[in-house]
Every structure is written in C-alpha cells, then in structure tokens.
Amino acid sequence: MPELRVGPLTLEARSGANLLDTLLAAGLPVAWSCRAGQCQTCLVQARPGQASPASTAPLTAHQQQAGWLLSCQCQVIQDMDIHLHDPASDGMGAQLVYKENISPTLLIIRVKPDRPLRYLPGQHMVLWLHAQLGRPYSIASLPTDPYLEFHLRLHSEGAFSAEIVKLVVGDRLALGAPGGHLSYDMEWQDRPLLLLAGGTGLAPLQAIAREALRQGHDAPIDLWHWHSDADDGCYMQARLLQLADEHASFSAHLHKRSTLESDLRQLRLASRSTMALVCGQPGFIEQLRKPLFMAGLPARQVLDEAFISRKA
Numbered sequence: 187m188p189e190l191r192v193g194p195l196t197l198e199a200r201s202g203a204n205l206l207d208t209l210l211a212a213g214l215p216v217a218w219s220c221r222a223g224q225c226q227t228c229l230v231q232a233r234p235g236q237a238s239p240a241s242t243a244p245l246t247a248h249q250q251q252a253g254w255l256l257s258c259q260c261q262v263i264q265d266m267d268i269h270l271h272d273p274a275s276d277g278m279g280a281q282l283v284y285k286e287n288i289s290p291t292l293l294i295i296r297v298k299p300d301r302p303l304r305y306l307p308g309q310h311m312v313l314w315l316h317a318q319l320g321r322p323y324s325i326a327s328l329p330t331d332p333y334l335e336f337h338l339r340l341h342s343e344g345a346f347s348a349e350i351v352k353l354v355v356g357d358r359l360a361l362g363a364p365g366g367h368l369s370y371d372m373e374w375q376d377r378p379l380l381l382l383a384g385g386t387g388l389a390p391l392q393a394i395a396r397e398a399l400r401q402g403h404d405a406p407i408d409l410w411h412w413h414s415d416a417d418d419g420c421y422m423q424a425r426l427l428q429l430a431d432e433h434a435s436f437s438a439h440l441h442k443r444s445t446l447e448s449d450l451r452q453l454r455l456a457s458r459s460t461m462a463l464v465c466g467q468p469g470f471i472e473q474l475r476k477p478l479f480m481a482g483l484p485a486r487q488v489l490d491e492a493f494i495s496r497k498a
C-alpha cells in the first residue's frame with residue numbers, strides 16, 4: 187500500500203485511490219471546489235515525479251516544477267510526500283479596493299494584488315478568504331487595468347457567497363495562480379468571434395472582446411449575453427454599449443434568459459471560420475452545444491468553460 191507522508195502524519199492509501207478523497211477521509215484540511223481539474227482549489231505539493239501526469243497537466247510549467255498537483259485528479263500509485271497548500275504563504279496577498287452590490291445576487295469586486303501579476307484576459311483564479319474557503323472566479327479586467335475585477339453570482343446556500351459579502355474595502359484576501367484555457371489567440375485576428383455568455387459567464391468573455399479590440403482584431407466580434415429574467419437587464423449594459431459605440435466591429439446582443447432557445451434558433455454564422463467562445467453554468471454550455479453544431483461550427487472551433495460549482 188502506498189504511503190502518504192503529510193508533515194508528521196503517515197497515512198496508508200489504497201493503490202489507485204483518489205488523493206483528495208484519501209486526504210479528506212483522514213480529516214486533513216484540503217479545500218476543493220469543482221472536482222473536475224478546472225479550478226486549482228485542491229492544489230497540494232509533492233516531490234518531483236510523485237504525481238500522476240493527469241494531476242499536473244492543467245498546471246503551468248512553473249507550478250509543475252515546484253511539485254504542485256491537483257489532488258482531485260491524482261491517483262495514488264506510489265509513496266508521496268505531501269505539503270498542504272496554504273493560500274497565506276503559497277498564494278499572493280491582495281486588498282479589496284472596490285465593491286459594488288449590483289443586486290442581492292450579483293457582486294462586482296476589484297482587488298489590488300501585492301505584486302504585479304501576469305495573466306491572460308479570460309483566465310480565472312481562486313479567491314481565498316481563508317485556508318478552507320476558496321472558490322474560482324474569472325478575471326473580468328485586462329492586464330492594463332490597475333486592479334483585478336471579478337463578477338460574482340451570490341448563491342443563497344454558498345459558503346463563499348455568505349462570507350464575501352461581509353468584506354469591506356481595505357480587507358485582505360489571497361489569490362491563487364491564474365489558469366485556464368479561455369483567452370484570446372492572436373491567430374484568430376481575421377476570424378469572426380462569437381462570444382456567448384450566460385450570467386456571470388460574461389466576465390471572461392467581455393474581457394476577451396476588449397483584449398481582441400485592443401490587439402486590433404479585424405473581423406466582427408458578436409457578444410451575446412443572456413441574463414436571468416430576475417435581473418434588471420444586463421449588468422454591464424452601459425459598458426458594452428459604449429464599447430459598441432467606439433468600435434464598429436463590435437456588437438452586443440443583451441437578452442433575457444427566457445429568450446435563449448428562440449435566439450439560438452436564429453443563430454447565423456458570419457463565416458465558416460468563426461470561433462465561438464462559450465461561458466456560463468454547465469447547463470447553459472450543454473444547451474448551446476447542439477445549436478452551434480447545427481449552425482455549422484465543428485467542435486474544434488468552439489471553446490467553452492463551465493462554471494462548475496462545489497455541489498452542482
């Protein structure tokens with residue numbers, strides 16, 4: 187049986203067992219959120235060579251060299267020396283500099299990291315309130331902005347939602363490393379972009395639209411946003427309409443969620459080379475898969491990111 191050494195503790199693991207499950211079953215304080223290898227909340231560190239390849243594949247070369255791995259994706263097949271992630275020392279400190287309650291279920295925050303941080307517009311990172319409470323959120327700002335912006339849907343039974351609303355400007359939090367595959371690719375310069383966002387899935391997609399325009403993207407950019415019928419319109423309406431005024435190639439289609447199905451039936455592609463980027467809750471992504479295929483977009487031209495939650 188493989189041994190897991192965690193500080194002074196030695197655990198016996200079943201060969202092939204999931205590392206996160208094994209650590210949690212032993213009562214160790216490991217945070218987690220998506221359990222799908224997407225969010226980096228479940229990071230732990232091991233010695234080089236001890237992690238299974240699947241558990242390091244989504245991480246940067248720098249993270250891999252430092253021995254970080256995603257415990258939710260790791261099968262225990264050999265002895266491992268584990269260091270538990272501590273956001274206070276392993277993450278980056280940041281200060282809350284802006285907080286706007288858009289509605290009882292929608293919050294916009296801006297944070298200023300203690301040091302400059304490199305990221306691509308559209309990526310996400312874990313916001314940590316303490317070692318046990320971190321959740322992934324997409325970055326809504328551009329690296330040229332003097333802050334990181336996040337758009338948070340607040341869930342009535344959400345542990346993070348309940349705590350983040352108590353923070354006031356000046357409070358501290360910690361940030362994980364930026365990650366994720368959603369970002370603007372310069373190779374798309376001449377291809378129409380179709381950006382399809384549900385709810386706060388707008389956060390990364392509007393950042394990608396702004397980045398594409400900043401990079402001089404030539405082809406049309408169509409951003410569609412479906413907001414909850416309970417919301418008072420699209421929460422970024424003013425900013426998006428201003429962007430459309432400033433850039434003839436950019437258009438924003440802001441609709442209620444209840445019109446999604448009929449909107450999708452009318453979906454037409456500007457060109458067969460269109461790249462579609464889709465972001466929102468898992469059900470939203472699923473709902474778009476078939477209409478995009480029927481509209482003539484092969485899977486390789488569709489990039490999606492599902493906001494998988496802890497219990498969904």
Ligand SMILES: Cc1cc2nc3c(=O)[nH]c(=O)nc-3n(C[C@H](O)[C@H](O)[C@H](O)COP(=O)(O)OP(=O)(O)OC[C@H]3O[C@@H](n4cnc5c(N)ncnc54)[C@H](O)[C@@H]3O)c2cc1C
Pocket residue numbers: 219220224225310321322323324325336337338339340341342343344345346347348366386387389390467491492493494495496497498
């Ligand atoms: C890569 C990635 C990027 C993300 N980016 C964003 C973002 O920019 N903005 C944003 O608002 N969210 C984003 N999410 C989703 C967010 O991380 C989760 O919704 C998170 O679980 C919320 O934490 P919580 O503590 O409030 O709720 P949790 O304690 O994690 O969940 C408690 C309960 O709240 C409800 N709940 C939580 N999340 C959802 C959900 N997404 N849909 C439906 N019900 C839910 C469920 O009933 C759940 O059982 C992202 C997720 C991923 C994986």
Ligand code: FES
Pocket residue numbers: 218219220221222223224225226227228229256257258259
């Ligand atoms: S990556 Fe492991 S819980 Fe999200």
